[in-house]
Amino acid sequence: MLGPLLAFASAAFFGLNNATVRRGVMKATVLQGLAITVPLGVPIFAVFAAVMGGYAALADWPLSAWGWMVAAGVVHFVIGRYGNYRATQALGATLSTPVQQLSILVALVLGFVFLGETINSVNLVGVALVMFGPLVLMRRRRQTRKAGSAKGFEPDYLAGTIWGAVCAFGYGTSPLFIALGLGEAGTLADSAAGVLVSYVAATLVVMVLVWRAGGLAYLRSGEGGASVWFLLSAVFVALSQLFRYLALAVAPIVVVVPIQRLSVVFRLIFNALINREHEVFDRWVVASILVAVLGAVALVAETAPLLALLGVPEALVPRLAAPVF
Numbered sequence: 001m002l003g004p005l006l007a008f009a010s011a012a013f014f015g016l017n018n019a020t021v022r023r024g025v026m027k028a029t030v031l032q033g034l035a036i037t038v039p040l041g042v043p044i045f046a047v048f049a050a051v052m053g054g055y056a057a058l059a060d061w062p063l064s065a066w067g068w069m070v071a072a073g074v075v076h077f078v079i080g081r082y083g084n085y086r087a088t089q090a091l092g093a094t095l096s097t098p099v100q101q102l103s104i105l106v107a108l109v110l111g112f113v114f115l116g117e118t119i120n121s122v123n124l125v126g127v128a129l130v131m132f133g134p135l136v137l138m139r140r141r142r143q144t145r146k147a148g149s150a151k152g153f154e155p156d157y158l159a160g161t162i163w164g165a166v167c168a169f170g171y172g173t174s175p176l177f178i179a180l181g182l183g184e185a186g187t188l189a190d191s192a193a194g195v196l197v198s199y200v201a202a203t204l205v206v207m208v209l210v211w212r213a214g215g216l217a218y219l220r221s222g223e224g225g226a227s228v229w230f231l232l233s234a235v236f237v238a239l240s241q242l243f244r245y246l247a248l249a250v251a252p253i254v255v256v257v258p259i260q261r262l263s264v265v266f267r268l269i270f271n272a273l274i275n276r277e278h279e280v281f282d283r284w285v286v287a288s289i290l291v292a293v294l295g296a297v298a299l300v301a302e303t304a305p306l307l308a309l310l311g312v313p314e315a316l317v318p319r320l321a322a323p324v325f
Contacts, residue, residue: 003247004247004259006243006244006246006247007243007244007247007259007260008259008262009239009243010239010240010241010242010243010244010247010260010263011240011259011260011261011262011263011265011266012263012266013236013237013239013240013243014236014237014240014260014263014266014267015263015264015265015266015267015268015269015270016236016266016270017233017236017237017240018088018093018263018267018270018271019093019267019270019271019273019274019275020229020230020232020233020236020274021033021037021084021085021088021093021229021230021233022088022092022093022271022274022275022278022279023226023229023274023275023278024226024227024229024230024233025085025086025088025089025226026089026226026278027225027226027229028226028227028230030082030085030086030089031082031206031209031210031213031218032218032219032221032226032227032230033085033226033230033233034078034081034082034085034206034209035206035207035210035219036227036230036231036233036234037081037230037233037234037237038077038078038081038199038202038203038206039203039206039207040231040234040235040238041077041195041199041202041203041234041237041238042196042199042200042203044234044235044238045192045195045196045199045238045241046196048192048195048196048238048241048242048245049192049193049195049196051192052188052189052191052192052193052245053189053192054189054190054192054193054196055193056189057187057189057190057192057193058193058197061190061193064180064181065181065182065183065190065194066181066197067181068177068178068180068181069177069178069181069193069194069197069198069201070197070198070201071177072174072177072178072181072194072198073197073198073199073200073201073202074201074202074205075170075173075174075177076170076171076173076174076198076202077198077199077202078170078202078205078206079166079169079170080103080166080167080169080170080171080173080174081167081170082163082166082167082170083163083164083165083166083167083168083169083170084096084100084163084167084170084171086159086163086166086167087099087100087159087160087161087163087164087166087167090155090156090157090159090160090163091155091156091157091160091164092153092155092271092275092278092279092280093267093271093275093279094267094268094271094279094280094281094285094289095155095160095279095280095285096160096164097133097264097267097268097289097292098133098134098136098288098289098292099133099134099160099161099164099165099167099168100164100167100168100171101130101133101168101264101292101295101296102130102131102134102164102165102168102172103167103168103169103170103171103172104126104130104172104295104296104299104300105127105130105131105168105172105299106168106169106171106172106173107171107172107173107175107176108123108127108299110172110173110175110176111175111176111179112325114176114180115176115179118323118324118325119323119324119325120303120320120321120322120323120324121319121320121321121322121324122298122303122306122307122320122321123298123299123303123324124324125295125298126294126295126296126297126298126299127295127299128295129291129292129294129295129298130292130295130296130299131295132288132291132292132295133288133289133291133292133295134161134288136284136287136288153278153279153280155280178191178194178198181194182194188245191245192245195241240263244260247259247260261293261296261297261300262293264289264292264293264296265289265290265293267289268281268286268289303317303320303321304317304321307320307321
């Protein structure tokens with residue numbers, strides 16, 4: 001019972017993180033947000049690595065592992081997070097959700113090409129469900145623009161789609177780099193060390209970008225209220241990662257990963273509570289997000305246990321779980 005509760009807490013904090021980011025990007029630039037949320041991850045995960053034995057694990061790493069974790073940090077915490085913030089800024093947190101869910105498809109394709117992972121019939125259903133959300137939102141651009149204008153918010157579909165794709169690329173590529181860095185013998189201690197190395201690498205890149213943008217003067221140019229929201233975001237995403245690792249330590253992946261996909265539902269809930277006047281909510285938006293959640297579960301959960309949970313006859317499970325590609 002502890003594992004699912006920890007995974008549930010991880011999903012909730014990740015959804016809360018998204019709601020606070022939405023408020024932050026309304027008052028400051030995306031780079032100003034990165035300058036707060038990325039460096040704060042270093043001290044938080046330095047402690048986390050110490051508790052999990054990450055520093056001892058680092059001593060045994062080959063040079064290639066360091067390289068892959070550095071690459072994962074830059075791709076995920078700089079490129080992916082920048083795309084996430086820009087998409088959220090352009091479309092709002094709810095409208096950008098289905099587009100950002102495409103990161104799962106990116107990870108699936110990369111795993112198939114580079115890691116020899118397979119794709120079965122249930123995964124293909126998941127692909128269709130994940131694609132459903134963005135298609136619905138694109139077809140309903142006029143209605144959502146009208147709903148946004150009524151709240152003083154004009155969704156920018158072109159920018160939001162482009163940056164959502166950048167986010168999907170960053171978030172979808174980093175799992176491949178992490179898997180290559182950890183190798184088949186990777187432990188939780190290696191994972192904790194990997195997160196710290198990734199955050200340090202991303203922080204160095206963000207510091208260079210801020211310096212080129214004007215340094216401290218650039219950071220001070222944002223509205224004061226935005227920094228509070230970004231600080232909250234950094235804390236919430238760190239708690240989300242903490243509970244995720246703890247859940248993986250006491251429960252199997254097949255239990256943790258599908259529960260974590262509920263972060264999208266919490267994203268809806270917390271944005272409705274915190275950002276209702278700055279977001280577009282209607283039944284189609286909500287439905288497309290929930291469908292994307294189902295698609296994500298079909299993609300990331302282990303197929304056989306998932307089918308058993310759904311009550312699929314045992315005779316059909318091997319056929320549905322068999323690789324198609």
